[in-house]
Amino acid sequence: MNEVLTVEMQIAARAxxxxxxxxxxxHDFIDxxxxxxxxxxLNKKGASxxxxxxxxxxxxxxxxxxPSY
Incomplete structure (x- = not known):
């Protein structure tokens, strides 16, 4: 199982x-x-x-x- 990032958990909790x-x-969460x-x-061999x-x-x-913040 992939590790869920803290930021992703915060977004899910807010939703x-x-x-x-x-x-x-x-924008407060995504950098x-x-x-x-x-x-x-992402799947590097996935369809376009x-x-x-x-x-x-x-x-x-x-x-x-x-962009770099």
Whole structure:
């Protein structure tokens, strides 16, 4: 089983606490480190997305696309 990050647990807890509300302040939880970790966990051999881009295509410009805070 993959380890669940503390940030992910906080987001899930907030969603459970306010089930009908939109999570409008996710910027408090999501940073570049979390985005990189999530990207690393993706299936590198998976099918391309709806935009036709594969993991390897995105990875070439990863540092430009994921902002540093």
């Amino acid at each position: 459970r606490k306010y089930p009908g509300d939109a999570l409008t302040n996710l 570049s480190s979390l985005l990189h970790d999530c990207f690393d966990s 997305g709806v935009d036709g881009e594969k993991w390897t295509d995105y990875n070439k410009q990863r540092n430009e696309r994921i």
